[in-house]
Amino acid sequence: MLEGSFTVVDIVLRAHDLVKVYGGRRGQSQVDALSDVSIALEKGKTLGIVGESGCGKSTLARLLVGLEAPSSGTIEINGHLVQANEHSARRALARKIQLVFQDPFSSLDPRMTVEKALAEVLKVHSLQTNDAVARIAELMAMVGLTARFASRYPHELSGGQAQRVAIARALAVEPQILVLDEPTSALDVSVRAEIINLLVRIQDELKLSYFFISHDLSMVRHISDDIAVMYLGRVVETGRYDQVFSTPLHPYTSALADAIPVPDPEHERSRQASGSDAVQVQVDQVTRGCPYAPRCALVEPACRETAPALTETSDGHFVSCHVALRVASRRPTDPTMSDAPGGDEP
Amino acid sequence: MSESTTIPPGSDEDVVRHRGWFAALWHSRDGRRGVIIVGVVLVVGLMGLWGLTPYAADAQNPASVLKGISFSHPMGTDQFGRDVFSQAMQGLGVSLEIAFLSVLIAGVIGTIGGIVAGFLGKWTSAMIMRMTDMMFAIPTILFALAIVTALGFGIVDSAIAIGVPWIPIFVRVVRSPVLALRESDFVRAGRVLGFSRLRLLWRHILPNVAGVIAVQTSLTLSWAIVAEAGLSFLGLGPPPPTASLGEMVNNAGSLAGVAWWTLWGPSLVIVIAVIGFNFLGDGLRDTSDPRTRTR
Numbered sequence: 001m002l003e004g005s006f007t008v009v010d011i012v013l014r015a016h017d018l019v020k021v022y023g024g025r026r027g028q029s030q031v032d033a034l035s036d037v038s039i040a041l042e043k044g045k046t047l048g049i050v051g052e053s054g055c056g057k058s059t060l061a062r063l064l065v066g067l068e069a070p071s072s073g074t075i076e077i078n079g080h081l082v083q084a085n086e087h088s089a090r091r092a093l094a095r096k097i098q099l100v101f102q103d104p105f106s107s108l109d110p111r112m113t114v115e116k117a118l119a120e121v122l123k124v125h126s127l128q129t130n131d132a133v134a135r136i137a138e139l140m141a142m143v144g145l146t147a148r149f150a151s152r153y154p155h156e157l158s159g160g161q162a163q164r165v166a167i168a169r170a171l172a173v174e175p176q177i178l179v180l181d182e183p184t185s186a187l188d189v190s191v192r193a194e195i196i197n198l199l200v201r202i203q204d205e206l207k208l209s210y211f212f213i214s215h216d217l218s219m220v221r222h223i224s225d226d227i228a229v230m231y232l233g234r235v236v237e238t239g240r241y242d243q244v245f246s247t248p249l250h251p252y253t254s255a256l257a258d259a260i261p262v263p264d265p266e267h268e269r270s271r272q273a274s275g276s277d278a279v280q281v282q283v284d285q286v287t288r289g290c291p292y293a294p295r296c297a298l299v300e301p302a303c304r305e306t307a308p309a310l311t312e313t314s315d316g317h318f319v320s321c322h323v324a325l326r327v328a329s330r331r332p333t334d335p336t337m338s339d340a341p342g343g344d345e346p
Numbered sequence: 347m348s349e350s351t352t353i354p355p356g357s358d359e360d361v362v363r364h365r366g367w368f369a370a371l372w373h374s375r376d377g378r379r380g381v382i383i384v385g386v387v388l389v390v391g392l393m394g395l396w397g398l399t400p401y402a403a404d405a406q407n408p409a410s411v412l413k414g415i416s417f418s419h420p421m422g423t424d425q426f427g428r429d430v431f432s433q434a435m436q437g438l439g440v441s442l443e444i445a446f447l448s449v450l451i452a453g454v455i456g457t458i459g460g461i462v463a464g465f466l467g468k469w470t471s472a473m474i475m476r477m478t479d480m481m482f483a484i485p486t487i488l489f490a491l492a493i494v495t496a497l498g499f500g501i502v503d504s505a506i507a508i509g510v511p512w513i514p515i516f517v518r519v520v521r522s523p524v525l526a527l528r529e530s531d532f533v534r535a536g537r538v539l540g541f542s543r544l545r546l547l548w549r550h551i552l553p554n555v556a557g558v559i560a561v562q563t564s565l566t567l568s569w570a571i572v573a574e575a576g577l578s579f580l581g582l583g584p585p586p587p588t589a590s591l592g593e594m595v596n597n598a599g600s601l602a603g604v605a606w607w608t609l610w611g612p613s614l615v616i617v618i619a620v621i622g623f624n625f626l627g628d629g630l631r632d633t634s635d636p637r638t639r640t641r
Contacts, residue, residue: 014611065538067534067537067538087540087542087543090540091540092540093540094538095540098538098539099534099538101534101535106530107531107532108530108535109536110532110554110556110635111550112550120541120549121539122524124542124545125540153364153483169535173539173540222504242598249367
């Protein structure tokens with residue numbers, strides 16, 4: 001995961017201290033969309049990025065694919081620093097990392113048929129120029145579309161089919177990394193599982209690495225190896241998926257884990273009784289201290305004074321929470337912390 | 347089950363057919379009306395321009411002065427015995443020539459300005475938009491008067507006088523969809539895919555504003571015909587002996603009491619041409635989106 005990790009892993013993308021600030025010029029109010037976000041993606045693995053609306057997930061996605069430049073901080077792909085300010089550099093970056101958008105219809109040009117959209121990508125990158133038709137058929141087959149969809153416009157596709165086309169278009173440049181920005185949120189529930197299964201299959205076949213961005217933890221669970229929980233532009237907890245969600249350290253992670261719907265009425269009743277509060281905190285309201293303090297059930301005086309740093313508690317498991325860190329340091333090796341923050345309400 | 351297999355191959359829904367833009371236009375109610383009327387107007391206007399009129403437009407005939415509507419003179423004759431229909435044909439031809447030329451000026455400059463203002467940075471955009479604001483501040487007729495006075499009364503001068511005030515309208519009409527498209531997901535996707543700005547502009551943004559441009563062109567043509575008639579009504583059109591619709595209306599003003607056809611003939615031609623281009627514009631608006639073109 002992060003630099004402190006003991007296991008030697010093959011890191012395909014590493015973002016270091018990414019900061020993105022919007023506004024702040026000529027009296028505009030300044031918004032810190034991302035504050036010191038550091039993440040690392042292992043080759044062939046999936047890093048799930050979860051958090052509520054406005055936590056900076058999509059900003060992170062835009063920075064990763066080079067749509068926007070970070071205010072400070074660096075992104076490395078295969079150890080090479082990414083600088084996407086020139087067109088040639090942009091083209092080179094495009095071959096490494098691609099983005100799949102939330103809304104498949106708006107991400108496809110309404111005036112281009114499936115075939116033309118795929119052919120354009122091949123043409124721009126001079127790929128398979130002598131046999132583009134076969135490559136297009138191959139790409140479509142890869143995402144489970146038959147050839148008869150080639151002549152269709154986006155509006156003649158279902159949401160799931162359109163998302164398959166968007167995935168095929170991203171795969172056309174043979175990237176190593178896909179950033180999946182809530183790829184299933186705009187789809188019918190019945191289609192979501194198909195798309196997730198498709199993504200898992202493609203990952204195996206092509207040895208891709210994924211960023212899977214979502215607010216839907218039940219989706220993240222199916223696909224993620226690692227997970228980073230974001231809150232107001234910061235990573236508050238990160239680690240292996242099972243690590244993070246079996247023993248959530250940060251109270252926000254606990255609240256998220258509690259919010260996963262479980263098809264059991266008894267569970268539902270107890271969940272509502274514990275009731276994590278739903279106060280929305282704006283990014284610009286937090287000036288100092290822990291950004292989660294205004295919502296936190298376990299808040300202490302220290303939380304309002306100093307922001308906790310992201311600190312490793314066990315192998316690869318990082319958290320930024322004063323309370324969690326104190327509890328973890330008391331019992332560093334016990335994986336079943338009964339008094340994990342957020343578990344019981346005072 | 348994969349949704350791609352929900353429609354069995356070989357069924358009617360197997361292959362989706364698309365109409366070309368003209369076929370789609372023909373199949374829309376307004377579009378077909380517009381195509382027919384504009385087609386007739388263009389043919390009649392061109393015949394008038396090339397002198398293919400029933401009588402020479404300026405041929406005077408003292409034997410048939412102020413004759414009413416008849417088979418030989420479908421719009422009657424004027425006080426010099428000239429055939430009103432032949433004059434109107436020539437006037438329509440000149441009107442169309444000026445209208446197309448002025449819309450070409452306004453459309454090309456305005457579209458380029460709108461795309462640049464929408465796609466490029468804040469500074470360029472602000473400059474172009476302030477310039478259009480300045481042009482909006484000048485009354486159209488006053489501007490046309492100034493240009494015609496400065497340049498002269500020829501066809502190109504009239505076209506400039508009528509076309510230039512329409513540039514800012516094209517700029518605005520084109521700029522706003524370009525602004526929206528620039529921030530759309532599919533243009534972002536294109537940037538992520540490494541497409542050049544020129545490609546995004548030419549292959550993705552322009553085709554998606556083409557419908558807007560076509561509609562605006564058609565509607566501006568109808569306005570340009572009215573504007574040209576207005577200028578020549580004020581005596582600022584092409585000088586005699588070239589017939590022009592506005593001048594004919596002006597001359598007929600004093601005759602309307604005794605020979606109503608001298609006023610109605612050219613007025614009717616103006617109205618038909620304007621209605622035709624309006625129908626065409628509405629038809630283009632309805633069919634310019636491929637979403638409406640699936641059979």
